[in-house]
Amino acid sequence: MKNQGDILSHKILVVDDDINLLELLKIRLESAHYDVTTASDEAIAAREFAQRNFDLSVIDLQLVRQDGITLMEEFHKIKPDLPAIILTAYGSIESAVTAMKRGAYTYLTKPFDPRELLFQIENALENQRLTNEIKWLKNLLQERYNFRGIVASCEKMQRVLTEAYHVAETDSTVFITGESGTGKELIAKTIHLASHRKDKPFVTINCAAIPETLLETELFGHEKGAFSGAVKSSKGLLYEANEGTIFLDEIGDMPLSMQVKLLRFLQERQFYPVGSQRSIEVNVRIIVATNRNLNDMIQKGTFREDLFYRIYVIPIHLPPLRERKEDIPLLVEHFLSRLRQQMKKEVKGFTPGAMQKLMLHQWPGNVRELENMIERAMAMTKDPFIAEDLIFFPGEAPALKSLKESRADFERNYLRSLLEFTRGNVSQASKLAGKYRADFYNLLKKYDIKTESFKKC
Numbered sequence: 038m039k040n041q042g043d044i045l046s047h048k049i050l051v052v053d054d055d056i057n058l059l060e061l062l063k064i065r066l067e068s069a070h071y072d073v074t075t076a077s078d079e080a081i082a083a084r085e086f087a088q089r090n091f092d093l094s095v096i097d098l099q100l101v102r103q104d105g106i107t108l109m110e111e112f113h114k115i116k117p118d119l120p121a122i123i124l125t126a127y128g129s130i131e132s133a134v135t136a137m138k139r140g141a142y143t144y145l146t147k148p149f150d151p152r153e154l155l156f157q158i159e160n161a162l163e164n165q166r167l168t169n170e171i172k173w174l175k176n177l178l179q180e181r182y183n184f185r186g187i188v189a190s191c192e193k194m195q196r197v198l199t200e201a202y203h204v205a206e207t208d209s210t211v212f213i214t215g216e217s218g219t220g221k222e223l224i225a226k227t228i229h230l231a232s233h234r235k236d237k238p239f240v241t242i243n244c245a246a247i248p249e250t251l252l253e254t255e256l257f258g259h260e261k262g263a264f265s266g267a268v269k270s271s272k273g274l275l276y277e278a279n280e281g282t283i284f285l286d287e288i289g290d291m292p293l294s295m296q297v298k299l300l301r302f303l304q305e306r307q308f309y310p311v312g313s314q315r316s317i318e319v320n321v322r323i324i325v326a327t328n329r330n331l332n333d334m335i336q337k338g339t340f341r342e343d344l345f346y347r348i349y350v351i352p353i354h355l356p357p358l359r360e361r362k363e364d365i366p367l368l369v370e371h372f373l374s375r376l377r378q379q380m381k382k383e384v385k386g387f388t389p390g391a392m393q394k395l396m397l398h399q400w401p402g403n404v405r406e407l408e409n410m411i412e413r414a415m416a417m418t419k420d421p422f423i424a425e426d427l428i429f430f431p432g433e434a435p436a437l438k439s440l441k442e443s444r445a446d447f448e449r450n451y452l453r454s455l456l457e458f459t460r461g462n463v464s465q466a467s468k469l470a471g472k473y474r475a476d477f478y479n480l481l482k483k484y485d486i487k488t489e490s491f492k493k494c
């Protein structure tokens with residue numbers, strides 16, 4: 038429950054034609070430190086709703102001139118995400134289902150326990166707060182990266198985004214784990230963009246991609262003449278990230294010799310460029326990521342335990358795609374939408390068999406593997422819907438088509454080629470094919486080929 042010291046914050050509109058119940062609800066909700074407005078009929082409720090920005094509504098099902106669900110829907114036309122709790126003395130499964138289907142957050146039957154109402158109000162407001170935070174993060178990514186929102190309908194990914202939102206408010210080191218291809222860098226960027234450092238640099242260094250001999254100079258920089266080939270000084274990535282965020286990806290692949298130097302920097306927040314006797318102090322937010330089990334590496338002596346405890350401050354784990362399969366259809370549509378523009382192909386989607394194959398695959402390469410799969414299938418397809426035979430995985434050859442399927446593919450492509458050549462002129466195309474015009478039209482209908490699209494060529 039809300040603390041007694043809380044100030045009035047959340048605004049609640051209570052609508053009921055029972056004046057006594059209205060007064061009782063107002064007293065109980067105000068004692069829980071809510072800002073309450075009451076309305077005894079629909080006209081008063083509509084007037085109050087137009088004048089104030091409410092956070093939640095409590096509406097009786099049976100009002101004077103209309104039912105409470107209809108009033109709720111009128112509110113939702115203006116504020117679609119307003120949580121609504123429906124009250125009724127005529128409790129039934131049907132009315133409960135109707136209320137929920139039409140947008141109510143929950144449903145309580147009179148007489149109800151006031152504590153249950155307070156509990157449901159708190160839950161509805163908390164759910165709304167988390168939803169708004171996630172929506173804000175998605176919009177932020179779209180604005181900065183032209184990214185159409187993180188696909189995160191499953192509960193696990195919703196939790197990840199909520200954690201990212203709260204972590205962003207601090208300067209603490211973030212430790213992101215997850216298999217390759219789960220989107221660790223994207224979450225790191227999200228945290229940076231949601232923080233007070235958002236207008237400062239976000240610098241990435243992949244510890245696995247840079248040779249050990251170059252990693253130190255890349256990170257800390259070097260002085261001119263510090264080693265053979267150092268013809269000019271370099272500031273290094275830590276310096277470039279000053280006042281911003283540095284993302285150390287695949288930190289589990291960092292050599293032991295560099296782990297010592299990184300630990301020293303994390304302890305002192307200053308470093309020496311290679312060949313320099315003068316230290317440089319920087320103010321950076323540290324985010325690290327790995328797809329390895331660092332505890333196992335500590336036992337094997339390949340990762341320093343003291344460094345682990347320096348970077349393991351706020352952990353965030355990204356679930357693999359096989360644990361969030363409900364997101365696959367949404368991810369598929371997201372990637373298809375982008376690829377349609379890039380490839381200039383009007384591919385509408387996947388056949389049911391192809392989608393089933395995508396859903397059954399275990400996706401060891403996670404979202405990155407799914408994206409590559411869709412791009413490959415999109416490039417290969419000549420049909421409006423991507424068929425199952427174009428979905429194949431590493432080590433798996435494309436499925437051989439039957440003679441009937443191969444003949445159909447040939448006919449379809451042949452008809453398209455004729456129409457492209459004749460710019461959609463069916464009379465000319467049928468003559469070139471040696472077919473009667475009526476028979477040619479039947480073939481076009483069989484393969485759902487529209488001549489209009491070829492006339493634009």
